Amino acid sequence: MTTMARTSTGLAYPDRFYAAASYAGLDGSLNSNNNDVSSRFSNEVALILYALYQQATIGPCDVPKPSSWNPAEQSKWKSWQQLGNMATTEAMRLFVKILEEEDPGWYSRASNFVLEPTIDVQMNTITAENGSLVQTQDKDVISEGLGSVVIYDTWISPPITGQNPKARYQHGAAVLQEKMYIYGGNHNGRYLGDLHVLDFRSWTWSKVGTKAVESPSPVNIAPCAGHSLIPWGNKLLSIAGHMKDPSETIQVKAFDLQTGTWSMLNTYGKPPVSRGGQSVNLVGTTLVIFGGQGANRTLLNDLYILDLETMTWDEIDVAGVAPSPRSDHAAAVHAERYLLVFGGSSHATFFNDLHVLDLQTMEWSKPAQLGELPTPRAGHAGVTIGENWFIAGGGDNKSGASKTIVLNMSSFVWSVVTSVEGTVPLASEGLSLVVGSLKGDDILVSFGGYNGRYNSEVNILNPSCKLNLQSNITEAPSAVHNVTNTTRDLRSEFEIGQGKIREIVMDNVDSKPTISECEKTNERIIATLKVEKQELESSLSEEKLQSLQLKQQLLEAETRNAELYKELQSVRGQLGTEQSRCFKLEVEVAELRQKLQTMETLEKELELLQRQKAASEQAALNAKQRQGASGVWGWLAGNPPEYTAIDNHA
Numbered sequence: 001m002t003t004m005a006r007t008s009t010g011l012a013y014p015d016r017f018y019a020a021a022s023y024a025g026l027d028g029s030l031n032s033n034n035n036d037v038s039s040r041f042s043n044e045v046a047l048i049l050y051a052l053y054q055q056a057t058i059g060p061c062d063v064p065k066p067s068s069w070n071p072a073e074q075s076k077w078k079s080w081q082q083l084g085n086m087a088t089t090e091a092m093r094l095f096v097k098i099l100e101e102e103d104p105g106w107y108s109r110a111s112n113f114v115l116e117p118t119i120d121v122q123m124n125t126i127t128a129e130n131g132s133l134v135q136t137q138d139k140d141v142i143s144e145g146l147g148s149v150v151i152y153d154t155w156i157s158p159p160i161t162g163q164n165p166k167a168r169y170q171h172g173a174a175v176l177q178e179k180m181y182i183y184g185g186n187h188n189g190r191y192l193g194d195l196h197v198l199d200f201r202s203w204t205w206s207k208v209g210t211k212a213v214e215s216p217s218p219v220n221i222a223p224c225a226g227h228s229l230i231p232w233g234n235k236l237l238s239i240a241g242h243m244k245d246p247s248e249t250i251q252v253k254a255f256d257l258q259t260g261t262w263s264m265l266n267t268y269g270k271p272p273v274s275r276g277g278q279s280v281n282l283v284g285t286t287l288v289i290f291g292g293q294g295a296n297r298t299l300l301n302d303l304y305i306l307d308l309e310t311m312t313w314d315e316i317d318v319a320g321v322a323p324s325p326r327s328d329h330a331a332a333v334h335a336e337r338y339l340l341v342f343g344g345s346s347h348a349t350f351f352n353d354l355h356v357l358d359l360q361t362m363e364w365s366k367p368a369q370l371g372e373l374p375t376p377r378a379g380h381a382g383v384t385i386g387e388n389w390f391i392a393g394g395g396d397n398k399s400g401a402s403k404t405i406v407l408n409m410s411s412f413v414w415s416v417v418t419s420v421e422g423t424v425p426l427a428s429e430g431l432s433l434v435v436g437s438l439k440g441d442d443i444l445v446s447f448g449g450y451n452g453r454y455n456s457e458v459n460i461l462n463p464s465c466k467l468n469l470q471s472n473i474t475e476a477p478s479a480v481h482n483v484t485n486t487t488r489d490l491r492s493e494f495e496i497g498q499g500k501i502r503e504i505v506m507d508n509v510d511s512k513p514t515i516s517e518c519e520k521t522n523e524r525i526i527a528t529l530k531v532e533k534q535e536l537e538s539s540l541s542e543e544k545l546q547s548l549q550l551k552q553q554l555l556e557a558e559t560r561n562a563e564l565y566k567e568l569q570s571v572r573g574q575l576g577t578e579q580s581r582c583f584k585l586e587v588e589v590a591e592l593r594q595k596l597q598t599m600e601t602l603e604k605e606l607e608l609l610q611r612q613k614a615a616s617e618q619a620a621l622n623a624k625q626r627q628g629a630s631g632v633w634g635w636l637a638g639n640p641p642e643y644t645a646i647d648n649h650a
Helices: 015-024 035-040 043-057 071-081 088-102 483-494 509-637 641-649
Strands: 002-006 120-127 133-135 172-175 179-187 190-199 204-207 228-232 235-239 252-256 261-264 279-283 286-294 299-307 312-315 330-334 338-342 354-358 363-365 378-385 388-395 403-408 413-419 432-438 441-447 458-461
Touching: 015 043, 015 088, 043 071, 043 088, 172 432, 179 235, 179 432, 179 441, 228 279, 235 286, 279 330, 279 338, 286 330, 286 338, 330 378, 330 388, 338 388, 378 432, 378 441, 388 432, 388 441
Parallel strands: 172 228
Antiparallel strands: 002 120, 120 133, 172 179, 179 190, 190 204, 228 235, 235 252, 252 261, 279 286, 286 299, 299 312, 330 338, 338 354, 354 363, 378 388, 388 403, 403 413, 432 441, 441 458
């Protein structure tokens, strides 16, 4: 994607960015205190705006980190440094986007800003697969006046006046007389019934007033979501949709732009059961309705046709294998003959399959998809320009689809138009997508959606000229007439097995300079992508080598860990043995202590016995001595010794 924006008095980039920066109070000084910014916004928003302004006007942060004693400067430096190598144009776009989210009416109040001198600003960028912006060659895109598109293949937010509609998703959108009408939708679980219009000539929102119909039985137009809004003559037709009190069959409502009144249209035949999340496509004077989810949450894959001239329903019996029951898919009509159905979801599965219905033979087929196959999604929106089917948004309940994709409906080749980053409205479910006109160019216009919060933002994208060229490889409608043959021819044409893609010669005899310019631009883009591919392959090789080294280090660490574990187990075993020995020693010590105490007791008893023995011996000695003395005196007294002894014992 390459651009050169010529700034003028209109608020195109970069003038719009400078006006927004001036309104926010940023003067571009690195040491600015930004008091005006801090007073208008929260600290978090002020830091983001400051960082984006520095990135857009100076470039990536390469200044030294401020001292720790100044936390305010440290916070500003950190916010700026975290932006890395974000492109200047991306920083400008995000700055304006954040300002519009925080202060939707900033543009109407920014009357005294000072614009930069009128210069040619080259914004040479293409969007890579990872969403980053890569430099490439130049391409003129003239910017003039309010709401001009200055960049090809990039979503931007045009400056819009008037009161935005309430944020919503699953609403209906249609374009009539260079105006986009938004009707109904869902906000916080509540169905809406309001009607708003965005004038593409002035980029101004306004609410459409409705009048009551004077009739004996007043018409009750209930709020709804998941319906389809179709322009028909001077009316807007609202078909089907979920309602608080659903009807048994599909309702067809009409809003007359001249009278400003709603009416309920009477239909004939057997109408389909009520539903929401279906697809409705206008083919000539008939509406083709496919799939959706019934009021009882039953998924459908039936096909009905409503003749708008006779208002008669007709259920169609089709041949072939129909798509599985689903809702929130997208459908488009090619060459007024082929109905294409892509994506959608069941209760638990998200699809990225593509089905084609031949409206003449009423037979379904499933062609092989070529190019970069989209991720499964539901809640996306699609519009056609020529033979190109542009699809934006959608998601899988985990993340939003960030890539805006395009399908060539003749060759079934997918391409990525651009990619967005973060949780932005373009990666939302339930958004709307229409085709508008600006300066003679067809542009994509998105509105609303839900990605964790409800959105009311308008974004526009101008597809580059390379997407509008017709290919000689197929000729509509025969290109789709035989899906199998077309796919086989394309595969042989691409020669994938030989590692090259044959260049397709574009057929545009009246615009040879444009074709040549686009081919040159494509060649430069391809060359740039090849260089980027080589760099990515080199980086991938380095990452693989580093991963291998880390695996080796991890293996060594695991081996060392195993050895240490073995050592630990050995030490634990030794410790257990020592603990057992220690326990035995403690038992032996206790036994020895007990024996020692026993010995001490025995010694005391022995000492006592020895004293008793000594006492006994002494007593015996004394007795002998007394006996000897009494024997002499007894003899002298005439007593025999034996009696004396008896007496002594007595």
